[in-house]
Amino acid sequence: MAGLELLSDQGYRVDGRKPSELRKVQARMGVFAQADGSAYIEQGNTKALAVVYGPHEVRGSRSRTLHDRAVINCQYSMATFSTAERKRRPHGDRKSSEMSLHLKQTFEAAVLTQLYPRSQIDIYVKILQSDGGNYSACVNAATLAVIDAGIPMRDYVCACSAGFVEDTPLADLCHAEESGGGTSLALALLPRGGQIALLQMDARLHQDHLDTLIEAAMTACKGLSDVLDSVVRQHLQEVSVLTRDLGVCFSASPCISVRKPPALYLL
């Protein structure tokens, strides 16, 4: 069998998208009640779940405490059933710890950590199904979860991958494209200011092509930010409708946290 043709002469990718088109994105916020914030996202067939705890005081060794800002703790894992062949080790391998580190760097750049000195924010992300673009799905899910947790951020952090095939940049790679041997670049963007929170590329690429590739990835990230924004707005609307309706029941109870919309308990 000949190698897979990633971009046909007619300009279609293996799954029928054009080079600059994203996969279908679906997201939901506040999927779990016990955590402070949570979100679920599907980008094509990649599905990720993010959960946020905190800010709370630093657990474990006190020495990690920072006196001017909060510590961000990230953990990335993949479900054993997330790939075509069952995974042996869901987390703790080299790839996962690297991914955790990348997530941590990304969110340190986005979350206003100086508002919470001497405290800690935990972000746990799990890939439920993997089909390429794991990093970007994680970042997008975590962004929604952080927003759900009510932690202030500079901007949404949106991430997207991009590849380069036959002199054409491809946005939002699927697994077949990622494993096809071409270059793949992951980029996390704060879309409003256009600042790059993280940029990662492992394969070789000619310097001349780098700008076009980054440009394509940034456009894709901006597209994603629109989607995330509409998800957040939709969620707020739903929640506010619910709170208004149920407000009577809960009005007597003073213990409702301001950060945490009560409706979530019902979902």
Add this chain to the structure above:
Amino acid sequence: MIKTDKILHLKSSRGGKVRVVREHYLREDIPCFSALCLAGCANADGKVLSADLTHYVVPDAAVVRDFLEVLEFRELRGIVFTQTACQSVQHSRGRRQYNRLRSLLKDPRHDCVLFCNEFQRYAYCPREKGEAQDKWQTRCVYRAAVWYFDHLVGLKPVVMITEDPAAVTEYSSLNAGVYVISTQEYLQSFWPELQAAQELHGSIAQALQERESEGQERQYTEHLPAEVLEAGIKSGRYVQGTLNVNKHRAQLEAFVRVEGSTNKGTELNSDVLVCGAKLRNRAVHGDTVAVELLPRREWRGRNTALTEGEAEERAGEEPQSQPMPTGRVVGILQRNWRDYVVTFPPRDEVQSQSHNSQRILVTPWDYRLPRIRISTQQADALQGHRAIVRLDSWESTSLYPNGHFVRVLGKAGELETEIQTILTENSIHVAPFSEAQLREMPVNPWQVESGEVEVRRDLRDTHLVFSIDPQGCEDVDDTLSVRTLPGGAGLELGVHIADVTHFVREGTLTDLEARARATTYYLADRRYDMLPAVLSADLCSLLGGVDRYAMSVLWQLDAQTLAVKKVWFGRTLICSSYQLHYELAQSLLNGQEGAEPAELAELGPAERGQRLADLREALRLLTHVARQLRARRDEGGALELEGVEVRAQLDADGNITALVPRQPLEVHETVAECMIYANHWVARKIQEAFPHQALLRHHPAPRQEFFCQLTDSAKALGFSIDTRSNKVLADSLDRALDPEDPLVNRLLRMMATQAMSNALYFSTGALPLDQYEHYGLALDRYTHFTSPIRRYADVIVHRLLTAAIEKEKGVEANKALANNKELEALAHHINDKNRAAQHAQKQSTELFQCLYFKDKDPQVDERCVADAVVYAIRANGMLVFIPQYGVKGAVYLKNREGQVVSVRQDGSCEWESGSLQRYPDRISTSTTAGTHTFCLFHHITVRISVQSSRCHADRLWLEVISSRPHRAAPVPGAGQGAGHGRAELVQEVVRWAEEASQREAEGRGAAPKLSREEREFRQSRGPNLYTLLQEIRELALADLSSCQSAMPQPGPPPPACPTSA
């Protein structure tokens, strides 16, 4: 867009099955690429099916897979290939077939499009559980056909063709307007006049059927699966390379040329030997294979003796005793099958072969291929004919590969058939220029367009422009001008090249055809032009006294030092004042009385004197400049490896009256030098403007070990040759001059060129900067710019130069240039075609030599005895060069019975039992009559006869008849002898062939001669004066054949000069 999932079951790298889920997006905006579309599809980019057809045809996946060749007929129009079918080709037929389909889809001459049915929301149908793949594909294709019909609101009936009879019955009555019929029926009812397509279809279908009923017994080991091979190559267990079969021992020896340096562990530095058919395991010459090395004790050496009737041309090989890496083929990575010419056996042989006379074994023309089994019903009719076949498969159960018959070329042994054979074997396709291509040509009489006058620099009145070419030249590529600038401080040298790119726009049919041909092909008796004659001989040709467009390079030189002060590149309008030929130019330069260009004949004496003086002055200046340039290049170490050229003298009717060796005139060198200079400066310009995508030409420095034969041979004569750099090599070759035998120097130069590799085109992005240099010309950058009429590389360079000029002016290029990858692919294509052109030329020369000697009785005819020079020694014979005919060949000193040549007192030879003793520079035979030694560069007398062969090309057979020179050099000069013999040879053979065809035509009752239509289509043949002239020049060069890589080109460089600088 709608998202669905597609579930596939794939094999993982470890061999297990994996279930893979892939997303699959469906959309509505898939264009239909039909001119009839009313729905506003985005059909703007790409080909569009024309509206004036009776129907559209949608082939089923199986049809595209197996019968793509039939669909390649240009007469079949309105083909809609479905994505389903294309993917099926890609998955089951491999990259090569798929690329063929892709190029078919891209080719604007074919009326076919690709419809991405699997992404179209209303045409897609998912595969159902348990549905067979074939059924599903047929269903998809049918659905696509229905969609097409509905999309075009029934304006055009759609025909789906399939090979599956069940599909015909299932679908044919479902929809009105969408017909489902079998391929055969389709061809018969819609294209009854296209006999060739029907025959081809029948032939392929039969081959497919035969394959199913194959035998069971296994003849070869199975090939390993692709994943295992890939892993094995990565780990170094297997070696990847291209299989080269030894022409002289096709059954036994093949070599695998190892690619890249991936095999670090195995310290392989030579080719891998593959012995015998079993170990070769069904690989065919040219395939990319994976081999496994055998253990060291099973390694074997190669044979160095001359085989029966064969000359071995390789220099510096190891003796037989020394074993080399030996291996066996474990798998084939890529088949590189092309069209092969075969000969049908006579009937008596067929019947003895098998009970079933439908299947016969045919023998390919190329020695390196195994016999091919084909099935045809025409075997009786085609006895002794040559035909084209294609290979289909080679199962492990079959001794021979299976193929199918494509087309008949003609009876073996006829000139026309043999020429077609040579063209096919070199993959050269030169159909006559089509109507559509000729329609693109500008109308003749043609005038300078007024718009062009404004944008071009007008040199008509300011510059004295003239051309210097061989006498009678029609396609004048290049003209020159030189003048002293006002003030006297500087000179202006100009080279003006025909502006072919103005007439041949990128992407036009003419351009595509020229690109496919890549060069003009010169055979011994005819030539196939790259561009239609309207352009090559008229509009592009810079003839004297008419206005022509040109692409110019103008240098401002310092009057004293000749340092370049300024260079100007650009399009110009010129009018060449004088169309000179070399001899006239030389005598003008020498100031001879009476030498006068014809253009001045009608002028008054005073004006004539003035104009003549001007022209002389220009020529003098030009020579002065060229001398300086040459001197500068000589310092860098430029090589002179030129052979003797021959010129034909013509009488008033254009008949050749005599052949004289071309005097090595200084003018030749002057013109050549200017051209090299222009090429060099253009190369610098385009390389600076496009550092990653300029087309240049490089000539890599040769490896020192290849010079062994040269230095050893020279040592035998007492010359020392220093090969450390191009400069010292040039110097030492100049010194190695035997005053008594001018041939020695010529042979030494020939060996030097043989040691070098060919100069090649490349794209600058593909090589590091230090590999740009041209060894032979001693220049750091070189390209081809000066002959766009007959080389496609020059056309590309012209376009690059235009783009570079526009870029400098800040004009945005309206069309993107070819990127590095495309350009590199193009460079490869041109290099391949140039090599093919060389081979074809060499083979056609050999063909003519054989035809010449065929009807002469070697025992009686005086012309069959000739003088020969020994130039290499082998274990059982020697290689000789016959200057009179320019033939190289082997002479055996030991025959099949083990007898050796014994030499008598008077020098005559005869066979006797005895022994041979070989030394590096001599070989001696000892018999009862005594011992005789043949040394390198000795002259001997040989008799030439023809060894005929039914299936292959005829060969010349040389036999030593005397150890003395033949009649003490019967011809005055070697060069003249060569030219004379060869010209006579070509003429005689052409006459012979024409007479034969005439006789045949008369016999059959005046069928029109073939050549007439060909002439109509501007394919020059035979009696064209210019052609003859060119050929004679080339023939003279061709005997230094296969070499000459570093030869600087004279004026219009000898067109087919095998490896022009």
